[in-house]
Amino acid sequence: MKVNVKVNGQNKVFNIEPGDYLLDTLRKENYLSVKKGCDNSSCGVCTVLFDGKPIKSCSLLTAKTEGHEVTTVEGIQKEADKLSDYFGAEGADQCGYCTPGMALSVHALKEENSNPSDEEIKEYLTGNLCRCTGYQSQHIAIRNYLEDK
């Protein structure tokens, strides 16, 4: 079946199987910043924005994106670059596998809540796991970024 979807502002037509999940479709179409991790809705490395809201692309059927808009980290390139400076300053980035998903969650948080508390930041980022940093440095980097935005 064919699906018409806007990815990072560009209209695309994907040929998919009815049971394909968005994660696999995006990677097949070379959106390789969308990482494959647990593939069971836990780790968050496959996070993308679906009509501006963060979702785990391994949990959404591609067929459901018909007529909708999907954003990967390339779609928020400027903001991701800026955020990476804050991550770098705090040593919050090691292997980098979780970073694209985390950047998209931070973007969505900023859109939804321009002045989140520490607790709200933690709560919003619950779905993005990182196996390198222990979260403290990331939390500081994200808080600094949101305060300076």
Place this chain on the structure above:
Amino acid sequence: MKINGYQTVKSLEEAYNLLNENKQNAIVAGGAWMRLSSKVIETAIDLSGLELDQIVETKDAFEIGAMATLRQVEKQEGLKNLYNGVLSKALSKIMGVPIRNVATIGGSIIGKYSFSDVLTPLLVMNVELEFYKKGKISLEDFLVSKDRSKDVLVKVIIKKEEAKAYFHKMQKTGLDFAVVNVAISKKADTFKIAVGARPSLVKFALEAMAFVNDAKEVTEEVILETALIAGKELKFGTNSKASEEYRRNIAMAYIKRGLREVIK
């Protein structure tokens, strides 16, 4: 899970007919939990085009379209005050925001998932489900019903009531399913106690409810006895997450805490 065909329907009638055309046809709600299933779906029916994602507040109730996401329900301002916000609080602790942006209230109910943190708080509220053909049925009746006929859930109706409620769950991590969960509500002098993730489907602790509802005053002794009765009457099980004994003891502890909280 394998899906052989996919159809976005234009009406409830089309959805209902397609659903009943083949035993292996099924409605895809959010689809977030579908990966957990190993079944084969001949035609997946998508209700996305039917505008069933609206939440309408009426004088007496909140009418939540079956396709509203858990995140939409969690953020609905009016629901944050109903039963002192127990539903919003319970939903806010499910997995993470990205999953709650996909999972729907309808899918979370229809699945009758044993791990559900949605059904447990809803069961202690006054909730009706509205199906396309069957009409309205209480959530309680739906959960115990053996009726296997297939219908389309249209909306979830939560009646506005002056009541207090409590919800708590035990989970290993913020992204894990509950090991056990407990919800309690108190409307006037009537208590409801529901225990879920036992690890089977949520259930009322009916004998414990009868005991506490008959008590002239809810003293500390009554609270302790109520928890003991619930621990004895409900079946708990063992799986990789926790033992039967652990679940029973945690549930009893939460029932005590919950009762103390709702009588404050």
